[in-house]
Amino acid sequence: MDLLEKFIAHIKKTHLFSPNDKLLLAVSGGVDSVVLCELCKQAACDFAIAHCNFRLRGEESERDEQFVRNLANRYGVDIFVKGFDTEKYAVDEKLSIQEAARKLRYDWFVELVFNGPLTIDHGPIHLLTAHHADDNIETLLMNFFRGTGLHGLTGIPAILDYIRRPLLVFSKEELLAFAKEQNLDYVEDSSNQSSKYTRNFFRNEIIPALSKVYPQVRENLYANIERFKETEKLYLQSLAALKKKLCRVKGKEVHIPVKQLMAFNNRALVYGIISDYGFQERQVEEVFKLAQSDSGKYIQSPGNSYRIIKHRHWFIISPTDSTEAGNILIEEGDKEISYPGGTLQFETTTTKNHKPKTTNSGACLDAKDIHFPLLLRKWKTGDYFYPLGMKKKKKINRFLIDLKLPATVKENTWIIESEQRIIWVVGQRIDERFKVTEKTSILLGVTRREKGL
Secondary structure (H helix, E strand, O other): OOHHHHHHHHHHHHOOOOOOOEEEEEOOOOHHHHHHHHHHHHOOOEEEEEEEEOOOOOHHHHHHHHHHHHHHHHHOOOEEEEEOOHHHHHHHHOOOHHHHHHHHHHHHHHHHHHHOHHHHOOOOEEEEOOOOHHHHHHHHHHHHHHOOOHHHHHOOOOEEOOEEOOOOOOOHHHHHHHHHHOOOOOOOOHHHHOOOOHHHHHHHHHHHHHHHHOOOHHHHHHHHHHHHHHHHHHHHHHHHHHHHHHOEEEOOEEEEEHHHHHHHOOHHHHHHHHHHHOOOHHHHHHHHHHHOOOOOOEEEOOOOOEEEEEEOOEEEEEEOOOOOOOEEEEOOOOOEEEEOOEEEEEEEEEOOOOOOOOEOOEEEEEHHHOOOOEEEEEOOOOOEEOEOOOOOOEEHHHHHHHOOOOHHHHHOOEEEEEOOEEEEEOOOEEEHHHOOOOOOOEEEEEEEEEOOO
């Protein structure tokens, strides 16, 4: 079976795209993308060409652009060309040249695929890139030495959103042989000979050195990629089952029992849970430390969008946006907090012989035994406090029943707690243990404004 037959069979077997789909081929002019064009042409695919001119190699970059324009003309297909000031963009965005080129390239591809001229007359458009088996092996090694989880060892995905990579099963050697057999012209990128770029270093130095010790290294690494893909499938299935068992979704929060999670003593499980909320692998160790911490401690996601709060026997993964969270941390120095019930304003003052004015819209508290961060949350079954004027504790549920509050008000009552001690049932009553007395020197005032007022 020749390469064209293998190509067509592979497309059918993997359902990478359908015969009627419009394809946009990313073409540099090198042998890989030229072979991809020829295979698509011989397979009677409907395609157009996209070429990026990064203007990094002077006249050579202009030569490549003209070559690809001529290629599109020979095939009689549409071509889209975009020039970039890659070096300036890299400096402005503080990126390496490789990272800058990748971002510029794929941002433009998204524009073409979803909003370009081709979208007017066609349905689904797939972008095809010419990544092949050798690229996949290089990616595996780069990820391994950079430090990665299991997913990074599965190589380059054949399907990723709008992108299709039909050459991943073919080696560079096979592509070169096909180009020679078909008398295909292509251009050489002189920068590929330089090992200053990471991928080129692995391609030109590392893999050839490994081949001297293990002659079958390319075949072995490619086989490992397939093994890692199968292993990842099992991992994801197990992870999904454990998430279902451990994670309790409450609104926009996730509650996880600390003891049960820690009993697995498994970093991969912890990362599999927290990564969904923007936490990084290096923070897994912080989660283990948080399990041993006092209630009220927390860690923040790098994007500042989520927190993992230790609350008694639970981890609570909660949005940082307090209007979406059910458990809201109040830091020392916070002046105002928004929450689903409205807003709370905080003010700390020194006082002597202060006569407190605790009302439904505000609370005056002795700050001496109040420790930050405070936790603002809805009350739940089992909560209790010492209502102002009483020496015995009372469950919140009974307290609200005795007030004869409407069911909707009762259900939407919030409390503020400090180190697991409730200091105020918001809008109702403070705790006797935090009342202001003649000995109070620092007063914490909290003013409540209901939503919509």
